[in-house]
Amino acid sequence: MSLTRQQIVKVSLLARLRLQDDELDRMTHQLDQVVSYMDLLAEVDTEDAEPMAHAVEQTNVFAEDHVLPSLDRESALSNAPKRDEQCYRVPAVLGD
Amino acid sequence: MSIHDLTATELIRRLESGDLSSVEVVQAFLKRIEQGDGRVRAFVRVEANRALSAAERIDQRRRGGESVGRLGGLPVAVKDVICTEGQATTCASKMLQRFTPPYDATVIRRLKQADAILIGKTNMDEFAMGGTTESSALATTCNPWDLARVPGGSSGGAAACLAAGMVPLSIGSDTGGSIRQPASFCGVNGLKPTYGRVSRFGLIAFASSLDQIGPLARNAEDLALLLEVLAGHDPSDSTSANVPVPEYSRLVSQPLDGLTLGVVREHFGEGLDSQVQEAVREALRVYESLGATVKDISLPHSRYAIATYYIIACCEASSNLARYDGVHYGYRTDETAMLADLAAEQRALTSRGDSPLLDDLDSPLVRMYRQTRSEGFGAEVKRRIMLGTYALSHGYYDAYYVKALKVRRLIRNDFDAAFREVDLIAGPVAPTPAYRLGEKTEDPLAMYLGDLYTVSANLAGICALSVPCGLNGQGMPIGLQLQGPLLDEQRLLRAARMYQTVTDWHTRRPEGF
Amino acid sequence: MSDPSYEIVIGLEVHVQLQTATKLFCRCSTRFGAPPNTQTCPVCIGLPGSLPVMNRQAFELALKTAVALNCEIPAFTKWDRKQYYYPDLPKGYQISQFDLPMSQHGYLEISDAKGAFAPKRVGILRAHLEEDAGKSMHDELAGKADSRIDLNRTGTPLLEIVSQPDMRSPEEARAYLTELKLLLTYLGVSDCNMQEGSLRVDANINLHVATPQGTVATPIVEVKNMNSFRAVERAMAFEATRQFDVWNDTRISLGAPGGHKTTRGWDEQAQVTRPQRQKEESSDYRYFPDPDLAPVIVTDQQLDAVRASLGELPAALRDRLQTERGIDAYDADVIVNQGRAFVDYFSELADIGGDAKRASNWMQQDVLRVLNERDLTIELFPISPASLAELLKTVQRGELDTSRARDVFNVMAESGDSAAQAMQRLGIQAVHRDELRDLCRELLDANPNVVADVQSGKEKAIGALIGQAKRRNPNANPNQVRQLCLELIRQQGSAQE
């Protein structure tokens, strides 16, 4: 498959990145190369292969429902780039 | 022998016997850092005062007859991808330059329980993405063997500080070779444990199903010692293996009888540097001289490992790095400037009457996200986020992500079959020794292809290590990789130690350090 | 009521918060109403390096619900990341379930005791476990264009229950929600408090319009922001009419150009739905299996244990009350719909009092009235079943008339007194039959004209005696006075002959 600049523009919005024109060109070129290389996998017969999402199979890992102390608010908010006494602050969440 | 030439095992012996105090040890290494790190730049932060006062406390406890942990008073360097409470943890990214975790990673808690002294945080590729440490937003780390060359990556700082004698022990993380490759480039030892052997809680995720924390050290014994401290079940990590941890430090000195080493046919093809090949072959001859059998084996799907690895790693990374959006922590773009730009764009589009583009114009929130992430991440991180986002997006998911998961299964099956025939698999760590700074930065694909020997272990979840096995004509170190079955770290360590009893590559030090 | 030229098609998506002490993936408390950002930790803030661990209780509550909803429970289930950017979603993804949910293909039976629609099964497409997001608040007071984010709710366990589009009227939609809520409260898996957001409803609605060319489906509309079951009912009714108008104007059908799914919000104030803007790209959620979480395997033994633990569910209970207690379908429905504790109260009352029909009437009229007036639950109702049974027996024996008994009941409810104490407080004494007979005899002797009237067929004349009896003894039961007097007159008559 070949990647187009238009696709890169679309993906950059999905990924919440904002690429300048020259970055877009470079990204299109580089990713196209990498993606073309990855098309190599198409030749592998994976008919009977179960997808392997985890490196080591584990099942039924649970924690018990007992409350442990939360962070105090000040340490929870201490890394926030913008905040007030109680909350994180962001540019208005509108419409969506 | 000066303090910084001693192995961790030897230093602990002397600390325990009272020959050395922890303060002396820490001071000696701090001095090494002061003398050498201006050239190497392995550390992003050195915690001299904290380390010294911790050392004093350990000495006091020892003098008072109190029991002290396994690493009592020994300095350890920590890759800056592991969270340390109250101390900046940056992932070598502008995004996290001002991030101070309110909690310790499980491995940090274990190190503290073992009374290790956390001497500083080491440089790395940004978010552990890279093989040279050049993508760090904070500094460029140099290889102590040749300052014009890369230390490897992503745990470049972790390997370089060890090679330069600035610490006796170092902690790295390995997603596709990030411990083993810099260990080989810097002439030190590095081990990637089995997935789940060491808790990932507090390890800032690059690719969650591939990431593992592991030790770097001067020899196999020291690796065993440090792994014993790091390893163990952690209820805070759902993927942590709930199995007992062997006493590696005791087991490591037991040689393996009748060891069978597999040599992967596919690993000795095109692209492998002839001097690396020769050093690896020579190491195999050493093993034969120790009574081991070397057997030719095949991992038929190994040629697909790179493609498989980069699809899975980038997909997971695109998701893991979505949290860096400038809302709850980390970098945020200058909002005033951002809003002014956005308003200007809106005016321009309105006056042009371009309503489709006007409709597509980001909301202030979306623009804040996009601007923040574009400024906070470096080029390699953005490439991988883009690649992963694309591969997971509608219409491509099956062709890339699911396909890669299936090939991953076949790669694992290859290893399962191989380990029915051989005890361990031996081969190169990287196709070449360390290359020059700047040599590969503009060709991502070429850089990715350099990981062909290391990524399979991460895909399969198995354990693997790198030990020094030679120097090339230019005096650059070469590494031998040993790969072992799931949870069989002890066998890897014993095999490495056997080799080191009859060779001295691991004792070589770079000139000038 | 509905226009016969179209059929309404409704499917509902319900999110319920499961009643756990801690969040789905961390051990922060789920308590409602704490000050902002005081119930968070590295995991639920999504701090770098933090990892989720599944809450066992949350999974078990979800499993219980799924079994009660007659769902198939696959042996293997896993967790996926649903990716989108929103400030109250700190990881940039929600941990949810995509292609292998923990349960699917169940059903819930609904009916209307008054017969507004025929009983039916509403299919459950799937029910899956996921984490809640935090809260975004727009800060108008500060006059700034900022939103404020509170992450206390982030990570609270939610069960998303998606129905099939099986409901055919707003009334059915409401009945489904009522029955679902009842089931969830019987199971004790959620408090279903809509005000606190522990039960949230989104609806998908369209019409099947009969045309000469056959049945045509109109575009599907997702309706959000409905804050009560009544709001759901009204929003569905509004949408049906609106969609039919739009159809008549445009003739745009589902899937035709302009016939894609849209989203609207219910405006409670104006009682209308309004369009909500949805960005196209936001629908590419890029689901993939969460590598940080282990899949879960559910065994048959585990399912058997869950089934055994369910207890009697509303549908079975309604049947049992009718067959065992002999009350009718409507009464059984009203009682069961008040919840398990109400049914338990009723059963105890009927057992001690010995008259299920009377117990049912009193509970529906008097007990419910007090509960509603005082905004109480039956658990906090001040009269014990034994005390109330005592009162009802007095009524049953004819020692107290219903209106006097109601006075006694009110005093009991107010003061927590026993029936006897309350009667004493009111100066009421149950009048014994012999005592009353003597009183009647005296009155008849004193009023021979009344006796004569009755003997000549004018039974109404007794009325004059009832008033006198009441004046002589306020506790005299009028019915009993009437009966006794008639009895005595008849005896007198037969003695004379």
Ligand SMILES: [Zn+2]
């Ligand atoms: Zn939490």
